[in-house]
Every structure is written in C-alpha cells, then in structure tokens.
C-alpha cells in the first residue's frame with residue numbers, strides 16, 4: 001500500500017542523519033547486500049532514465065534497476081535492462097511488475113532556462129500525468145525534478161551536493177516520495193560555484209547547458225562512466241538516489257512502504 005506523506009514541508013530537512021560516503025569500483029555496486037524478496041533483488045523501474053545517473057544510485061543501494069527512455073541510450077550503464085519506450089505507456093502496462101518506481105520527467109516546462117526564453121508553454125507538464133500513472137500501480141514511488149518545479153510536486157524535499165562528501169556541485173534537485181524518511185540538513189553554501197569552464201580547485205561547479213569540459217562535470221557529480229555534453233547537463237548525481245534507495249529499501253523490507 002502506498003503511504004502518501006502529508007508532512008509540513010521543512011520537517012524533512014531536519015538534521016537527522018550524517019552524509020553517506022561515495023562508493024568505489026564499477027559504479028560502486030555490490031558494496032551493500034541486495035535486499036531480497038524470494039531470493040531476488042527488489043526491482044526498481046527508472047522512468048525517463050537518460051544515461052543513468054539515477055539508475056546507478058538505486059543499484060548502489062541494492063535494487064535491480066530497469067531503465068526506460070524514449071531515446072536510445074547507448075551509454076546507459078545496464079544495457080541488458082534498458083527499454084526504449086514512452087515512459088507513461090510503459091509504466092501503465094508494466095509498472096505493477098516492479099517493486100518500486102522512480103521518475104525524472106523532463107524539466108523544460110519548469111526550468112529557469114525555459115522561463116528566460118519564454119518557452120515553458122511549448123513543453124507539457126509531465127509531472128501530473130506521471131504521478132497519476134505511478135499511483136495507479138500502487139507501488140512506492142519517487143518523482144525527481146528541478147527546483148522551479150516545486151509548485152507541481154507534493155511536499156518535496158531538496159537534496160544538494162554539499163550533503164555528500166566528494167561531490168563538487170550544489171545541483172539542487174527536488175524529490176517527491178510516497179514513503180516518508182528523513183534526509184540530511186541543508187547547509188548554507190559557502191564556496192563559489194561558477195560554470196564548469198571557469199571552475200577552480202576548491203570551488204563547486206554549476207552544471208547546465210553546453211557543459212565543458214564534460215569530464216570535470218562528471219567528476220564533480222560522482223559519475224564514473226562516460227556521457228555526452230547533453231546527458232551530463234541532464235544527469236543526477238548517483239549519490240542522491242543511493243541515499244533515497246537505501247531509505248526506500250529499509251522501508252520496504254520493514255513493510256512500511
């Protein structure tokens with residue numbers, strides 16, 4: 001059963017847990033024993049998966065992850081479990097086959113860049129139909145999006161790169177979750193954060209648009225596989241979904257999700 005949280009926003013940003021260490025070798029997967037159901041790892045569906053930033057975080061947490069994207073994703077880290085399809089059609093037909101579902105609908109409708117160029121209205125609001133499709137599956141779900149999408153999300157909490165040792169980007173992202181759990185406190189930003197091409201040692205990076213050099217931006221996000229400039233600009237640091245995935249797994253194995 002889904003427990004839709006009805007917390008006053010702000011409560012989720014309480015200082016309740018320490019930051020997580022980043023993980024090592026191939027995508028950092030395998031450091032934590034997978035949570036099992038009948039001898040199998042729990043299965044998570046990553047909708048709008050892109051080149052896999054969110055997928056790798058959930059895999060590090062212990063899920064077996066399947067990614068869905070409307071475009072081919074040749075750099076997706078789990079090619080054997082990548083499906084090219086429309087996310088809403090796929091989740092409607094197959095969502096119930098998974099134990100939990102994550103969705104990162106395209107942010108162009110809500111992003112600051114689209115607002116500046118007054119092109120928001122050319123992009124559909126995909127968050128509302130995505131939520132409806134996710135709720136119909138009766139599976140625990142997570143919806144991720146940019147800070148400007150806050151009015152479209154239900155009681156979201158923010159994750160920031162400063163919460164995770166080793167990341168060099170603030171890269172705020174909002175998460176709406178059907179399961180309640182606590183996240184690290186959001187600290188004041190203390191260092192400059194120029195775009196990647198102007199980055200200096202000791203600073204953080206602001207990553208968007210025509211990212212250059214790509215390798216520096218990937219390193220700042222803790223992404224250990226290759227991505228194009230476009231994929232890099234879209235990607236989520238895997239540490240964010242590793243944190244969420246661990247909490248989700250704990251809730252699911254305790255039977256409260």
Ligand SMILES: C[S@@+](CC[C@H](N)C(=O)[O-])C[C@H]1O[C@@H](n2cnc3c(N)ncnc32)[C@H](O)[C@@H]1O
Pocket residue numbers: 047048049050051052053054055068069070071085086087088104105106107234235236237
């Ligand atoms: C913000 S990006 C996802 C980034 C990814 N979560 C990551 O961490 O690397 C959004 C993705 O949605 C995909 N997309 C857009 N419309 C879609 C649709 N109708 N069905 C499936 N994927 C779609 C795009 O191709 C793009 O890869």
